[in-house]
Amino acid sequence: MSNYHFQDKRLSLKAKGLLSLVLSLNDKWTFSIRGLAKICKEEKTAIKNTLNELVKYNYLIINKNKDNKGKFYYVYTFYESPYNDYPDTDNLGLDKHTQ
Numbered sequence: 001m002s003n004y005h006f007q008d009k010r011l012s013l014k015a016k017g018l019l020s021l022v023l024s025l026n027d028k029w030t031f032s033i034r035g036l037a038k039i040c041k042e043e044k045t046a047i048k049n050t051l052n053e054l055v056k057y058n059y060l061i062i063n064k065n066k067d068n069k070g071k072f073y074y075v076y077t078f079y080e081s082p083y084n085d086y087p088d089t090d091n092l093g094l095d096k097h098t099q
Contacts, residue, residue, distance in 0.1 A: 058082035
């Protein structure tokens with residue numbers, strides 16, 4: 001994991017910690033806000049607010065998708081540094097899927 005986000009003064013300590021936690025999780029870990037709430041002290045609302053901060057500063061993209069049965073699910077793509085710092089973001093970032 002890069003330490004770029006630790007030096008970003010725009011990010012709160014919570015955002016730095018949550019991003020570090022997510023980036024440290026096993027690739028097989030299925031991302032969910034509920035799952036994060038189980039392994040963190042914070043409630044789901046605090047986690048959602050922190051995720052919104054990561055979106056604001058380009059460390060996270062959240063895409064809403066629909067499966068074949070019409071059920072919505074979200075794909076969270078986390079970045080070690082703001083994605084707008086990269087010339088091409090197609091293959092950068094760590095995708096975490098949730099339903």
